[in-house]
Amino acid sequence: MELSESILSAASYHCEDFGRSVIQIEDRHCDMVRSSVFKYVGECPDSGLGALDVLPVEILSSICLMLDVDAGFRFSQASRRARAVVASVPEYHHLGDHALQCLCALLRTDIGHYVAISTLHLALLNHDCQSCGFFAGYLFLPTLTRCCFRCIESAKGLSAAPLEKLASESGMSIEQLKEAIPIFHTLPTLQNTATAMRSGRRFLVAEEHCIGILKSIGYPEPMPTYFSSMHLPGFGWEASTTLPSFNPKTGEVQTGVSCKGCQVAMKISPSEQAFKLRQRVYSRQRFLDHFQQCSHARKIWESSQRTLSIRP
Incomplete structure (x- = not known):
């Protein structure tokens, strides 16, 4: 086994829990x-x-x-x-x-007619979060924005408002808005299924499209003040799904890896910084770079090598 594969096998893992918060068909x-x-x-x-x-x-x-x-x-x-x-x-x-x-x-979710095949394919070939630059294993569907797990919740632009509130704020009818911008019809995620069953599916509008409508009817800057009165926190999860990264030249498919060492560090000494590092997902190459800086990951790998060396 090559050194890089040995490191990845011993010191990294794919976190299945992250995908439970987003759309899974x-x-x-x-x-x-x-x-x-x-x-x-x-x-x-x-x-x-x-x-x-x-x-x-x-x-x-x-x-x-x-x-x-x-x-x-x-x-x-x-x-x-x-x-x-x-x-x-x-x-x-x-x-x-x-x-x-x-x-x-x-x-x-009824927005397939707004998304070009060529644009979606470009998203498949990319793997960088458009907010932080780290590996992005998710796609924010209304704007086809590549994003990582952390940025789905907090990054600027990955939010939305109920269609009814935008109609009220803009003075436009729901029918007019449906003709003008993408309207996202929510689906249950694995973590919000019970809530979705109680409240039903919702029609939502992404922040980018809300602000575009408000600007088009003459709302003055800054827009965030108006949007903050309408927006729905946590919408990023309901409007995102998993998307691997594909390299057509090599045929390699990446879904991102997390660090076992950072998981250990979080358990030993919990802190906000340790929590952020535990949530971080890497491409294969960026994990190998991170590995050089993570003492706990190196210890895990070294332990695995000692175990292999004593096997008959």
């Missing part, structure tokens, strides 16, 4: 998408594309990349020929393989 709800979306199902001579059949594959592929998520999904269901065209586009193939949760969440 149950497998049974993903079955149709998993079995059909962006998957080649074989040629069918009698199944064509109508007027689009005259276009070369290169142009059809370019058109597919211009579609939004809803349109791409519907087009892939139009015929076997359409499915074959979509499946031949690498970007669709990558999303179908590595972003199924994200695709399902976009379709079920």
